[in-house]
Structure formats: C-alpha cells, structure tokens
Amino acid sequence: MSEVLDRRARKKAQTRALIRETAQALFAARGFEAVTIVDIATAADVAVQTVFNHFSTKEELFFDGHIPWVDGPATAVRARTPGVAPLTALHAHLTDRVGAYVRSLATPEGRSFAMTLEASPALRAHERELHHESINLLAEALLEAWQADGGVPPLASDPRTAASVTAAVWLAAVRTLVREQRLGLTESAGVSSADPEAGVAVARTVADQVLSGLVSAMSAPPERSVPPESRLRRTG
Incomplete structure (x- = not known):
C-alpha cells in the first residue's frame, strides 16, 4: 500500500x-x-x-518555486541560533537575500523571470500581495521572539505594533533594493555578467548599510518634543 x-x-x-x-x-x-x-x-x-x-x-504558476522570500524572513527569526537577537538574525538573512537576488540576475533564467515579472501588471500586483503576506508572517515571528526572549522591542509599550511596524519597514526597504535591481534590467543596465560577484558585493553592502541604519534608528531614544509656547519664550 x-x-x-x-x-x-x-x-x-x-x-x-x-x-x-x-x-x-x-x-x-x-x-x-x-x-x-x-x-x-x-x-x-x-x-x-x-x-x-x-x-x-x-500567477501561482508563475511564482511557483520562486518565492522562498515570502516565509524566509519569519523562518530566519524563528530558526535563529540561541542567543542571537531577532533583528540580528533578520539583518543577516535579508542581506543574504539581496545578494542572492542580484546573483540570480546574472543568469539567463533569473533575468528572464525578472523581466517577465516587471512587464506584467498582473504579476506585479500578485507580488505585492505576496509581499504583504511576508510582512504578516514576519510580524508574527518577531512578536513571538520578543515575548519568548523577554527582551524589550522598539515601542515596548505596544509590542504587537512594534512587530508590525518593524516587519513593514524592513521588508519595504529590501523590496525597494530588489526592485531597483530589477528595473535596471529594463534599462539595459543590471548586473554585469562579466563580474557578477562585484555587483553582489555592492548590493550586499548597500543592504547592510540600510538595515544597520534602521537598527540604529530603532535603538536611539526618542527626542523630547518642546511645546511651541516654550520655543517662543526661549526666542522672545
């Protein structure tokens, strides 16, 4: 049987x-x-x-086998090594993802997939749906991780909102980096097939800098706002 x-x-x-x-x-x-x-x-x-x-x-047929990025960020957070902070694991995963995507654009299959996607409004709309699904999955994973670790996430008074905002902002940044690379193909730019690893290195560096900036911004204490009347008294 x-x-x-x-x-x-x-x-x-x-x-x-x-x-x-x-x-x-x-x-x-x-x-x-x-x-x-x-x-x-x-x-x-x-x-x-x-x-x-x-x-x-x-649309499902087109994307089948090409969307590990949907649940990849959430998986990276959940499967991180003990002792590694959720955002540290996420930072490493997303940097790798950008590098892998740029590397794929140096192949005929990757370029064909990207250009077909960019040429189709229906596919781009479906990609946006997948992107939102990825945000929701990552938000859930971050919330679980922060609650389990007992750590203090950004906006600690509202961890659920913190998780949702973090997932949305981080994945939006990566989506922008990836789409810029894809748009380069339609402008006859893109990754040089002669030295694709050079393009990969540049993309990874940019991704690392962007994500590091997000970490710094989230870690910085909020500025104290000064009421308008106080500013008037100081300048008057």
Whole structure:
C-alpha cells in the first residue's frame, strides 16, 4: 500500500513540475498575459483540469518555486541560533537575500523571470500581495521572539505594533533594493555578467548599510518634543 501511495505522490510531483516548467517557459517566450491555461495544458500534454488541480491561477504558476522570500524572513527569526537577537538574525538573512537576488540576475533564467515579472501588471500586483503576506508572517515571528526572549522591542509599550511596524519597514526597504535591481534590467543596465560577484558585493553592502541604519534608528531614544509656547519664550 505504501509503495502505491509513494508512486502516486511521485507521479503527482512530476506532473506538477512538468506543468510549472512548461508554463514558465511559455511565459518567458510570449509574455505572461499572452499565455492561457489552455496553452499551458496543450504544451504540457495534460488536461486543463489537471493544471487547475495543481495551480489555482496563472500567477501561482508563475511564482511557483520562486518565492522562498515570502516565509524566509519569519523562518530566519524563528530558526535563529540561541542567543542571537531577532533583528540580528533578520539583518543577516535579508542581506543574504539581496545578494542572492542580484546573483540570480546574472543568469539567463533569473533575468528572464525578472523581466517577465516587471512587464506584467498582473504579476506585479500578485507580488505585492505576496509581499504583504511576508510582512504578516514576519510580524508574527518577531512578536513571538520578543515575548519568548523577554527582551524589550522598539515601542515596548505596544509590542504587537512594534512587530508590525518593524516587519513593514524592513521588508519595504529590501523590496525597494530588489526592485531597483530589477528595473535596471529594463534599462539595459543590471548586473554585469562579466563580474557578477562585484555587483553582489555592492548590493550586499548597500543592504547592510540600510538595515544597520534602521537598527540604529530603532535603538536611539526618542527626542523630547518642546511645546511651541516654550520655543517662543526661549526666542522672545
């Protein structure tokens, strides 16, 4: 019985991989909007319903296998080495992510994926949805980590808000860095294939500086505000 189940699972995984690879090749060749589910089913030699059995939308098909970044930040916080602060683990993970993304843009597959994504409003909208999902997952992980460690997060009087704001700001910064690299491809810039590691090093340095700045800003004590009437008395 277990052999039969294993065989079915392998066949299911093989069919899913075939559909994904076929679809992504068609998207790269024709553009996302020009390809239909019928086109994908025909090229993969499967029924249309078989495609829907594995993927509910074309957007899901496009991104399948390309979105470890959605739960990656939350996983980095939860799986951090004992004694490592949540933001330290997050900082290291996001810096690595930016470097890996820039490295992928030096490959034909990575460039094709990025350019197809940037050319499609539907894909960019779906990417934004995935980005918000990543923020929510990271916020939950940060809140759990701060509560478990007994540490004092920023805005300590409201840890839940602190976690949500931190997740939103940090991931927005990284998304901006990543998208700038992607936009460079459409302007015939991008990463030099002759020395991709040089571009990776620069991107990692920029990411590290940006995230270090966020850490410093969150650690600094808030400035005391001076009432307007007090300022008037001082200058008058």
